[in-house]
Amino acid sequence: MRKNGLYLRLSIADGDLGKDNKDESNSIDNQRTLLVNFVQDRDDLSDEYIEYVDDGYSGTNFERPAFKRMIEDAKTGKIDTIIVKDFSRFGRDYIGVGDYLEQVLPILGIRFISLNNNYDSNDYLGKTMGMDMAIHNLVNNLYSKDISKKLKSALRVKWRNGQWTGGKPPFGYLRNKETGEWLIDSVAGKYVRMVFDKAIEGCNTSQISYYMNEQKIPTPGRYNKENGLTHYGYNQKMPESEILWDCGMVRAILGRYEYTGALVQGKRQSIAVGSKVTRKSRDKDVVITKNVHPAIVSEKEYEIAKATIAFMKKPDYRGTRKFALKGKVRCGNCRRSMVLMESGANDRVYCPHKKMTGKFAKCSDEMVSVSIIEGHVWYALKRVLYVLDAIQLDFEEKTTNLDSVRRKKIKQLEAESNVLKSERIRQYESYAEGIITKEKYMMKKMQITDRMNGIQAEIETLTRLSAEEEAYKSKVASAVELLEGEMQHEKITKELVNATIDTVYVYDKKRIEIVFSFDDVLMKAIEKYQKGVKEA
Incomplete structure (x- = not known):
């Protein structure tokens, strides 16, 4: 019930x-x-x-x-x-x-x-x-x-009174659990001060991140993790060796007015009641309360440091080209999305992590042509289509005979079950007429029932196997139809990519790995077939 x-x-x-x-x-x-x-x-x-x-x-x-x-x-x-x-x-x-x-x-x-x-x-x-x-x-x-x-x-009202209503304070500060006040983290605060000092000296964000990595200063995320803080603040998929300072981290620190001892609250607001979608608040709606907690830099130092990077152009990570693989291409080493650099017929992608961290990253620094990546993807898709075609043909030949055998077996089992039903009735009649004892009848009934249950389980198994094979055959046929239909365009389209490609990992122009988005059943079939071909 x-x-x-x-x-x-x-x-x-x-x-x-x-x-x-x-x-x-x-x-x-x-x-x-x-x-x-x-x-x-x-x-x-x-x-x-x-x-x-x-x-x-x-x-x-x-x-x-x-x-x-x-x-x-x-x-x-x-x-x-x-x-x-x-x-x-x-x-x-x-x-x-x-x-x-x-x-x-x-x-x-x-x-x-x-x-x-x-x-x-x-x-x-x-x-x-x-x-x-x-x-x-x-x-x-x-x-x-x-x-x-x-x-x-x-x-x-709380913000204007200098009360912090947010969660974690910015890197460089710790929060007193009892009073809620911000205290300068003796170690992280020095790292923040180091970033501002380099900016005041006239270094740009690339030079500052290079310096921090050279000095082996842990990133905010790594520092938080090593010190048991809950907010890590970095991509957990990234290899540990690639957790490095970059321009974005430096820019984020230099843009935090809180380091002057002020609280800045209400910077974002939800677009509607109950909505989790937020937008940037108007300047007049942001509440700034000065001299609330200890300052790491003075207001003058903050303004000088910020002015150093104010007119630096932020990198354009996405480009405007209609790139069919947009959002799918990642660096094989650090797993970050690669940046498209448009240059007419020779558009290329590069790893932004390598560009921002320089020699400290193990990623390749070469720019890989989009045409080379698309060539690898096209070849891989053609290979998958060939494999699926072969699987479909091989499966058709094997299952046709197998289905016939299963259907014949099911008919035999059903016939046996009908015989047993009649036998069970006959045994009851013998018991009712006093030909056999109750004990013998109960024993015979139990034996017949057990066998009938076994037959039913066997029929259900055979039926399930046939249904699973039919579903599998349908999956293969649908994948073949999709690939054949989309590949008639003789080019990689967004529709083709969305239907077949999960991620393209680029290590360099000679090593490019494609991860497909087919379901587990199809992927296992493709891998099994390819393995069998290699062994043969």
Whole structure:
């Protein structure tokens, strides 16, 4: 029997606990008691339930872990009813809530009950949820927007009073766990000072990163990791040997006004209530509070250092060319995306990590022509098409005979099963007429039943194997059709790349590796076939 899903949510940010967090009516414990009692009192509901709790998550969006798990369970049939205290527990976005109640949940066959709103979706089968329910949801949405405005106003008051409301302080500072004040990290602070000193001397970002690497100064990310701090701040896929200072790190440090002892808050804001998408705030909305914590550099030093790099052109890492492999080409050594340098007919790519870190990186410093990369990819795709064609032909020959054998075997097993059914009836009749004893009948019945179960399991296995082979054959045929269709253009297209290529790793112009995006079954088949050809 399927179960009920009890959904509980609480968020101080939404004002769910009221003034001074004293309203217990919305507490998790209160919601739990209310919902469990409701389930136990209803004869039309199963006594079994699964509890989903999002404690501390806003209802203005649906990016909540327990909520998403509940919807997945609804899709897979683990629950058939969702019960909440009121609509605001389910969500405060009235459009989103309406979509779930009128479209998503009915399609999934899920009954939805909101206790305080006296709403049961079974009462609205074939109808919309009604004006009163829509108004409830709209009020929840407007309430969230009002709470959001109040929270923002409260935050701005804290910012102006010099209170830090963010997470981690910038590299070079530590946060006092008791008071929340920023303290200068005795080691990292020296590294930050070193960067500013080199900029004041007139060094550009490349020269500064070169100097830091030459002195074997750990990057902010490496330093944080080595000192047990939770925020690493670097690409975890990058080899340890390639975690080096680069221009971007230097530029980021020189651009932090916080190193003068000021707090800079409100630099970004969400585009809508509950949205995780943010945009840069207008200058007038950024709150700067000076002389809050110890300074690593003076304001004058900060301005001089910043002016040194102010007019340096930032590198264009992407280019404007319609490059079919854009976003797919990475350095084989450091795994960073390679930069496209446009130069007409001879466009080339290079590793930005190597360019920014110089001799300290083990990446190749040569620029590789786009035409060479595309040539490697084209050859690899043609080879894959050839292999898939061969697999398809070989598979057709083998499975045709095998299917015939399986079908014949299934018919034999079904015939044997029918004989056993008749035998089981005959044994019962013999027992009923007193020809055989009950003990002998029970023993014979058990033997026949065991054999019939074995036959059924064997039939299911043969049927499953045939279905799996059919699905596999369909995958191969679809891949062949896709490749043949796209490769008729005689060029690498974006559509072809998106359908077949995961990553292209460039070590140098002679060593280029292509990772395909086919599923595991196809990739294993391709690798197995190629291995067999080599061994032969």
